[in-house]
Amino acid sequence: MKMLVITLLLFSLSFAAIASEGSHTAEAKKITGAFFEELKDELSKALKSGGPVTAISVCKSIAPDIAEKHSKSSGWDVARTSRKLRNPNNAPDAWETKVLLDFEERRATGESASTLVYSEVVEEGGESYFRFMKGIVMPPLEKMPCLKCHGETIEPETAAILDELYPEDKARGYKAGQVRGAFTLKKKL
Numbered sequence: 001m002k003m004l005v006i007t008l009l010l011f012s013l014s015f016a017a018i019a020s021e022g023s024h025t026a027e028a029k030k031i032t033g034a035f036f037e038e039l040k041d042e043l044s045k046a047l048k049s050g051g052p053v054t055a056i057s058v059c060k061s062i063a064p065d066i067a068e069k070h071s072k073s074s075g076w077d078v079a080r081t082s083r084k085l086r087n088p089n090n091a092p093d094a095w096e097t098k099v100l101l102d103f104e105e106r107r108a109t110g111e112s113a114s115t116l117v118y119s120e121v122v123e124e125g126g127e128s129y130f131r132f133m134k135g136i137v138m139p140p141l142e143k144m145p146c147l148k149c150h151g152e153t154i155e156p157e158t159a160a161i162l163d164e165l166y167p168e169d170k171a172r173g174y175k176a177g178q179v180r181g182a183f184t185l186k187k188k189l
């Protein structure tokens with residue numbers, strides 16, 4: 001009897017852990033989706049009104065602002081990262097680099113862009129964190145304007161501004177379908 005109670009207790013505890021991990025993942029996915037939608041809206045508005053020059057400023061100042069807004073309202077740490085950076089402030093840590101490499105490998109073996117997700121509970125400095133990443137795959141130009149600023153051919157006017165703002169820029173030369181980077185979210189448990 002005692003054994004049964006213990007087994008049941010352990011079972012329900014692990015079930016609760018899985019359930020709470022599931023709800024963290026669901027929340028992280030929601031935040032990521034909202035962040036991306038907002039960014040796309042701001043980008044297309046800026047491209048329409050002022051072209052790439054204005055849109056670069058959207059990426060430069062509005063993207064971090066949107067990330068910050070979502071961080072404040074949700075209690076998560078929300079950001080974007082990549083292995084080929086434009087802004088060095090977005091550099092990945094060791095855990096993020098590992099996940100980005102995993103996304104690239106999964107993509108190379110034909111995994112769809114929509115399922116490039118990874119989450120894990122990690123211990124850092126004696127604290128537990130729920131960490132989540134969602135891959136960002138370069139869409140074709142017909143769908144979204146991303147390649148205008150990250151692709152193989154960039155208009156000279158746009159390239160000149162990027163050169164000036166980001167002398168260390170590595171986020172160019174992408175083709176549609178490649179992993180550009182990821183949204184990265186973190187929450188203290």
Ligand code: HEC
Binds near residue numbers: 053060084136144148
């Ligand atoms: C008008 C030019 C422009 C367009 C269009 C654009 N970006 Fe960017 N992108 C930038 C700039 C500028 C930065 C650097 C932002 C910063 O300083 O944080 C950036 C940064 C990023 C980053 C963060 C990692 C890094 O390299 O610093 C990702 C990921 C990214 N862009 C993906 C995309 C995606 C996906 C799209 C299409 C939805 C897109 N970009 C469209 C200019 C652009």
